[in-house]
């Protein structure tokens with residue numbers, strides 16, 4: 001383990017870390033990030049908590065948690081098993097899921113499934129009209145009082161303005177806020193974060209406590225640029241692996 005970088009960051013004498021609650025891995029149909037490459041990147045970027053939120057798949061989180069445990073890194077990195085679920089009216093994220101939730105249920109049914117598993121409902125990229133798969137505004141209003149966390153910084157919105165709209169919406173409802181890179185490549189993981197004092201996060205209560213003490217931050221990337229970069233990195237990664 002000593003070979004892995006372990007980037008410790010302190011602020012005013014307190015060890016802090018970053019949490020990224022919206023990431024994709026090779027388990028997603030549109031992403032190639034190998035699970036086994038993720039732990040070293042997390043240590044290097046001090047991103048010590050990530051939620052794995054693959055499209056309509058839940059197994060990436062448990063698999064990555066197993067890899068982290070096998071590496072003996074369980075006290076340094078926390079992996080939240082999640083899923084970005086396609087509902088009949090756009091996407092919603094469930095965190096702390098024990099099993100996969102099938103796509104194309106109604107938003108209400110999806111929320112019920114998440115809560116039945118003891119999970120948290122997270123509204124991601126909810127206000128960007130150019131995000132094709134965002135939850136429809138009517139659906140957002142119908143389930144508003146069931147939402148536990150609002151993503152107020154997403155690195156992949158068409159305009160950063162929509163992050164501010166999300167922040168305003170969360171504030172009006174007194175809801176906890178978070179950040180998500182929506183990473184589809186390894187190097188994009190940690191592009192958006194909540195900085196909070198270091199701890200391990202194993203339960204919804206741990207996460208909500210960490211968010212309450214957290215500060216949202218991140219880099220916003222124009223989506224056309226992000227798409228080009230993903231293609232380029234995937235191409236490079238393929239050449240490297242073959243070479």
Ligand SMILES: [Zn+2]
Pocket residue numbers: 022024053084182
């Ligand atoms: Zn996503």
